Amino acid sequence: MAMSLGDSQVPRAPTSLGGSQERFARMVPRLIDYVHYLGYEIRLGDLFRDPRSHGALDVQGVYGHPRSCHKLKMAIDLNLTANGVYLEGQAAEIAHNKIHDWWDTVGGAKRIIGDLNHYSVQYQDMR
Numbered sequence: 667m668a669m670s671l672g673d674s675q676v677p678r679a680p681t682s683l684g685g686s687q688e689r690f691a692r693m694v695p696r697l698i699d700y701v702h703y704l705g706y707e708i709r710l711g712d713l714f715r716d717p718r719s720h721g722a723l724d725v726q727g728v729y730g731h732p733r734s735c736h737k738l739k740m741a742i743d744l745n746l747t748a749n750g751v752y753l754e755g756q757a758a759e760i761a762h763n764k765i766h767d768w769w770d771t772v773g774g775a776k777r778i779i780g781d782l783n784h785y786s787v788q789y790q791d792m793r
């Protein structure tokens with residue numbers, strides 16, 4: 667593993683919402699660094715889904731899961747490119763599988779089948 671978050675930098679298993687948000691915010695820059703390390707570029711997607719437009723927690727908004735960590739500022743969607751070309755299909759799957767394997771090692775939430783570009787941390791029953 668070429669990159670680590672380092673135990674001194676990332677508090678483990680915080681129980682408070684704020685502590686979990688702070689831990690995720692420390693993880694995101696390393697996630698982005700890792701994607702660049704692999705040679706991909708990123709066109710950022712959703713991070714925070716504001717309840718004013720996406721509904722409160724447990725409420726179905728215009729899209730997304732009603733209990734998504736996006737509503738808690740603990741999820742980010744990464745759209746990848748290589749040589750200026752947006753990755754889709756098998757190319758996206760290969761790239762995101764590598765990134766998710768790394769994300770698993772630093773305490774990220776398990777990947778969601780069918781939502782490959784989504785990176786989050788587990789909070790209660792949410793990811």
Ligand SMILES: [Zn+2]
Nearest residue numbers: 741742743784
């Ligand atoms: Zn997402």
